[in-house]
Amino acid sequence: MSADLNQKYGLNPAHSEVVSACELVSPGDALDMGCSNGRNALYLAQRGFKVTAVDVNPGALGQLQSIISQEGMDAITPRLYDISDAELDADYDFIACTVTLMFIHPSRVDAVLADMQQRTRAGGYNLIVCAMDSPDYPCPMNFPFTFEPGQLSAAYEGWELLKYNEDLGTMHNGARLQFATMLARKPA
Template sequence: MAVDLNQKYGLNPAHSEVVSACQVVPPGAALDMGCSSGRNALYLGQRGFVVTAVDTNPNALGHLQFIIDQEGLDAVTPRQYDIGTARLDADYDFIVCTVTLMFIDPSRVDAVLADMRQHTRAGGYNLIVCAMDTPDYPCPMNFPFTFGPGQLDAAYQGWERTKYNEDVGTMHNGARLRFATLLARKPA
């Protein structure tokens, strides 16, 4: 078994939904949106994906580049990019966007989702995990954006749902809130 690079470099483990999705999604070209220091990108890169890891934070990307250089990884390419611009310039087999959308300008979320769908190859997958704010479970965190009930599901009409739920979960900081979780496959 390969060395766990996240553990080796003091990063949080890959998101549990990314780990789970790798049981379904075959390796290919992947995009990690809002990669931070690369916990998901490194995980995917070690599992045969060729990963473009994007974030707006140059310090986080610098840390990821340091790990890539130390480990001689050629499967992960960090790139500075503001996902709120919704201007992807390549197509992917797997786009991962976990706990990222809630930090962008709410007026840009629909454009970002449309851009993700457009730049997913036929038969490819999108994985999204994002905070929700619902009447029965108000979000305890002051995120710029949260999904309402059914909102993420509606954005992926026509795609095959591999997984969809709006369950209560725990963030890495211990906060409990409802998340919209979607793993969907674009029609081939």
């Protein structure tokens, strides 16, 4: 298998937070929420995770399925799923949700977070990266949802926050905005 499938298929590299989470999180069952064309799923699979990759876009999933077929991979299962439904049907050791929550309706975010937490095995991890909107840094993009300062960490009270920050970052389109970034471990 090629060292970097993302490069081979012209995809963006895996999200930097997924890459750094892999330094702490041992391979197991992973869920890539809002996988798009699979940049994070491919990275995780190459590191020994068994990945369920879900997205609401059938075209993106088709692209990922094409790569899986060409590479003869069995570590990734693409599934059409709207994360807004908050009805995951399996448990995971690692759930990654990077730059995805800001595209769902604000009224569904609490349910999605609760579902992620419930479907994370004891001792498992949630990784979330999401845009913020704060008085100091109003969000320049018109996302349906953005976190307020402290909102994400409050939602994970009782979990071990291995990484948490609300730093400025840059979207892949160059827009500068504040992100809530969290890697949390569920109590064992």
